[in-house]
Amino acid sequence: MENNTFQVDRFWKLVVRNLKSLKKYWVQSTLIIAGFPLLFFLINISPMRMIIDLEERTSFMFTMVGILMIISPFMLFFNYNHPKKGFTEVMLGASVLEKYLVMQLACLIFIPLTTVMIFCAMDSLLALLIPFFYNGFVIKEIWQRPIDWQEITFELLFLQAILFFNLLFVRKKVLKTIGVFILTTIVIITAMVITVTIWKSSGSLELVNIEFSLSERGLFDINANDHPLVVLLMVTRIFIQVIVPPAFVIGSYFILKNKRY
């Protein structure tokens, strides 16, 4: 009896198919990513500044990795839910779970990994060819840099959101996604302003100067004597980072499973 949920060989076949079918994309993006270190060099070099700082190059690479990862669903799976162009993918003899995992694998692993590899290779080449402008190799620096979990969490959240909206919207999906992000931001800010106004008018909120930074606090690090505004911000962060990403993951899978063509 064939396992209709997940089979390693079927999944592997799908991974190989995806890598091969996106051959053109891989070639194009390799060339573009290889141009990033060169672009960074050209932007930053000047008679006043003869060293292309290692720290800045590494930050630039991680920013590029983040951006490419976040927009990768649009680049790789734009036509997946197209009423006509999406037939090939949906009719392939693999389960919805396998197809979904391949999507996640491509966006979460392949894209960041290829970007880092190509960027580091090009950066190393430049550092070897013109060592007087470079004070080290990015490939060495990335291992010494502390992991910014806060940034990673936000990138993952955005990736899952883009993956979801890429499957949800059929036409003008980029514009609609940007629209949703703007709208959500407005709604969250408005909701917080309204809450604070209500608290203030009811006299339950005492406005004082608060020395507070979200990045210095752990995710669930809410203290009993915290100011209500701090609690509000912390709860909002927990909602955005803990509740929303799984909702997008489940939502994307649900759309894939029930999409009608």
Place this chain on the structure above:
Amino acid sequence: MIQIKDLSFKYGNKEVLNHISMNLEAGKIYGLLGENGAGKTTLLKIIGGLQKPYCGECLVCNEIPFQRNPSFLSRIYYLPEETEYIQNDCSAFDYAKLNAPFYPKFDWEKFHTILKEFDLDGSKKLNKLSHGQTKKAAISFAVATNVDLLLLDEPSNGLDIPSKTTFRRIMAEYCLDTTCTLISTHQVRDLENLIDPIIILDNHAVLLNESLERISEKLCFTLEISVPTDALYAEPTLGGYLCVRRNEYGHESRVNIEALFNATMQNKTSIYELFKNA
């Protein structure tokens, strides 16, 4: 192979299929006919798992199509009317290399032979080919999959005259005896001598689902100098009128599918009753 029972489908409030029932068997090439908007493509999509019925049951190889299980998907192939679904920045060979691993019975030799019979260069990029040539590549791939159920939506659209003949020959020669083929078409003349049985959809219901043998038992297709009074349908043609009548005296005649379709459309109730009571 396919069991459809009391199946209905709606797009919003618009009813497309209304409580239809039919059984389709392996080893036959069914012709699905109907006017525009009769629900032919929708029915193919439901059978192929691309649409979910509003109510009723559709079982293909004992599986529910909309669940889109790998065991189901590897046994069917749906060829849409438009070829937009084909990734066109690769050649027909590359396309087959990418997708053939998902069809366990895919026959490479058959694929090459059919491409050759269509006089198509499989190494040429699909975006360099015309619509008709892309369609030929798609048909070649579809037939070479050797699946149990082949769903073809208007396959002869876009093919030139010699290719239509080649298409008929390919279907007759290369489709396996174990395959059930369902072809939806408006171009009945393109598929004459190929499709049997005939299914006619009308008013969102199945008006006729009979083999050519049964049709010729019940109806006769004759050339007459004038239109007989008992003719269900008559159309002027060279040398007289092509007439469709009830076959009350057991005449043997060759079924003209276009005339059958027109006769059915003009005499829906009597044709339905004629075959229902048989």
